[in-house]
Amino acid sequence: MSKMSRTSQGRPVIHYEPDEKCPPLLAVISALQIFIPNTISLIILAALVVRASDESDAYLSWVTFTVLAVTGAGMILQTLRLRQVGSGRLIVANFNVPFLAVCALALSVGGPGLLASLVVVSTVVQSVLTLRLASLRRVFTQTVSGVVVMLVAVSAMPFIISRAVTPPEGESTLLFLAPGMAALAAGVLISLQDKPVWRMWILTVTVAVGLLVAVPLGFYDTAIIADTAWVSLPDYR
16 A cells, blocks of 8 residues: 655645555544534534524424434445445535525425425436536536535525524624624634645534633523433424
């Protein structure tokens, strides 16, 4: 197994070939680097959709369980090679950010049924487009796709913030936004760093910074974590 850390120019290179067997310790560390940030991202984005649609805590618990289960099953399926199913590679699945506002609106207007229909239809459309992806590259270039994704995400933020981020009655808006502003500042600082390993943990760090500011201000109820069972199944009726 050939392994090099840097070239003569001082630039990092690939340590292992794709088909090489990964050492167990390195595999565990790599898995944690994928699992922790990805899980936090999934839970936060799913919670934003549910909170923006004014659904109950029971529904939030059920959605969180479903999102984690389906995403995990999809990633496991991708690592297999069963004829036309699976790529034999690790493909990280996560929530599609441009769908935030659409999912929240569908859940708010039509409930879980409309949201489920939206997911099915969007999946079929994406599957059809994937079959013609090579020919569509001339129209949907990387620049066009990137701009569209950013515009959709930016346009969704006012809707999500207005529905999910609302200060309690009588509470100072500036004080209520302090944890979010601290988290945003931490995220910007990490983004400016020229180290990919820091960017990998950007969401984890921003959440931790936000909690460190929110707890002293009384905006985070730690009793919820203390009273919650570590292992349980959601009970949504």
